[in-house]
Amino acid sequence: xxxxxxxxxxxxxxxxxxxxxxxxxxxxxxxxxxxxxxxxxxxxxxxxxxxxxxxxxxxxxxxxxxxxxxxxxxxxxxxxxxxxxxxxxxxxxxxxxxxxxxxxxxxxxxxxxxxxxxxxxxxxxxxxxxxxxxxxxxxxxxxxxxxxxxxxxxxxxxxxxxxxxxxxxxxxxxxxxxxxxxxxxxxxxxxxxxxxxxxxxxxxxxxxxxxxxxxxxxxxxxxxxxxxxxxxxxxxxxxxxxxxxxxxxxxxxxxxxxxxxxxxxxxxxxxxxxxxxxxxxxxxxxxxxxxxxxxxxxxxxxxxxxxxxxxxxxxxxxxxxxxxxxxxxxxxxxxxxxxxxxxxxxxxxxxxxxxxxxxxxxxxxxxxxx
Numbered sequence: 001x002x003x004x005x006x007x008x009x010x011x012x013x014x015x016x017x018x019x020x021x022x023x024x025x026x027x028x029x030x031x032x033x034x035x036x037x038x039x040x041x042x043x044x045x046x047x048x049x050x051x052x053x054x055x056x057x058x059x060x061x062x063x064x065x066x067x068x069x070x071x072x073x074x075x076x077x078x079x080x081x082x083x084x085x086x087x088x089x090x091x092x093x094x095x096x097x098x099x100x101x102x103x104x105x106x107x108x109x110x111x112x113x114x115x116x117x118x119x120x121x122x123x124x125x126x127x128x129x130x131x132x133x134x135x136x137x138x139x140x141x142x143x144x145x146x147x148x149x150x151x152x153x154x155x156x157x158x159x160x161x162x163x164x165x166x167x168x169x170x171x172x173x174x175x176x177x178x179x180x181x182x183x184x185x186x187x188x189x190x191x192x193x194x195x196x197x198x199x200x201x202x203x204x205x206x207x208x209x210x211x212x213x214x215x216x217x218x219x220x221x222x223x224x225x226x227x228x229x230x231x232x233x234x235x236x237x238x239x240x241x242x243x244x245x246x247x248x249x250x251x252x253x254x255x256x257x258x259x260x261x262x263x264x265x266x267x268x269x270x271x272x273x274x275x276x277x278x279x280x281x282x283x284x285x286x287x288x289x290x291x292x293x294x295x296x297x298x299x300x301x302x303x304x305x306x307x308x309x310x311x312x313x314x315x316x317x318x319x320x321x322x323x324x325x326x327x328x329x330x331x332x333x334x335x336x337x338x339x340x341x342x343x344x345x346x347x348x349x350x351x352x353x354x355x356x357x358x359x360x361x362x363x364x365x366x367x368x369x370x
Contacts, residue, residue, distance in 0.1 A: 096367025
């Protein structure tokens with residue numbers, strides 16, 4: 001006996017709703033992801049340096065929501081827990097993100113704790129993941145590391161585009177290796193029973209280097225305006241000039257295949273005052289204002305939630321109208337948690353001690369309008 005129509009439709013709806021949000025999103029709009037730089041998930045190493053950079057009270061509004069104020073210019077930031085990763089996944093799903101692009105620091109690094117937490121979660125809220133490899137790391141680990149990367153390609157949650165090709169970004173080309181190291185990656189990936197990876201080059205002059213390395217497309221890691229400077233450009237100028245004109249329109253003019261880049265900001269003033277050790281070129285310019293007299297340094301450089309939402313909406317529209325140049329149908333945002341460098345979507349520590357998720361909510365209205 002046939003089931004009543006309303007039962008059949010209910011079953012169909014239940015099956016559809018159970019699909020990962022990234023699959024549903026691909027049918028209606030480009031896949032939208034955000035870069036993860038995970039220096040907030042330990043009690044040692046890089047996290048101690050970013051705690052120092054964001055220690056002055058005028059920067060506390062940038063702290064991830066799980067940070068702890070310890071008085072004066074001292075803060076603690078360690079989000080290495082199952083509960084925090086679950087909350088991050090919930091926030092990312094609320095924002096309508098489809099994937100995270102993790103910087104891959106390899107096993108054993110303090111920068112890998114968040115990736116491990118993500119991989120261990122059973123309910124990833126539909127969020128897929130991909131890797132960003134740094135050229136310097138490829139030089140250090142060499143092609144012997146490709147089998148480890150390919151094991152991640154096999155993960156059902158790894159982001160695939162264009163007939164199941166694993167998407168891999170590379171930030172700044174290696175100096176030690178050339179095209180041969182990526183040819184080796186392609187060979188090993190196919191030998192493992194997968195399609196060739198879809199390789200995307202980021203960094204300086206990627207369009208010029210793409211053909212030399214045999215990459216499929218280009219993108220960007222960050223739009224830096226005037227670079228590391230105590231006088232960063234306003235967010236409106238960063239998006240209109242340094243993203244739309246210098247990236248999108250140039251790619252269109254040169255007919256460059258790309259992943260559409262978008263940005264949540266660029267403001268390195270915390271690092272100008274208190275540079276981390278990896279920013280050796282910066283001469284520290286400390287602010288001598290007593291902590292109790294500092295007020296939040298929010299100005300035209302700091303993006304409003306509405307500005308970010310509008311910019312991402314424009315990135316989605318650009319991708320839809322330039323599918324010939326973005327066959328992977330993806331948008332990548334800088335960044336999920338580059339809080340001390342100026343680009344973040346992750347909820348921050350509100351003045352009331354509660355998470356400020358205003359950027360998440362604004363983005364959700366664009367990426368999940370229904």
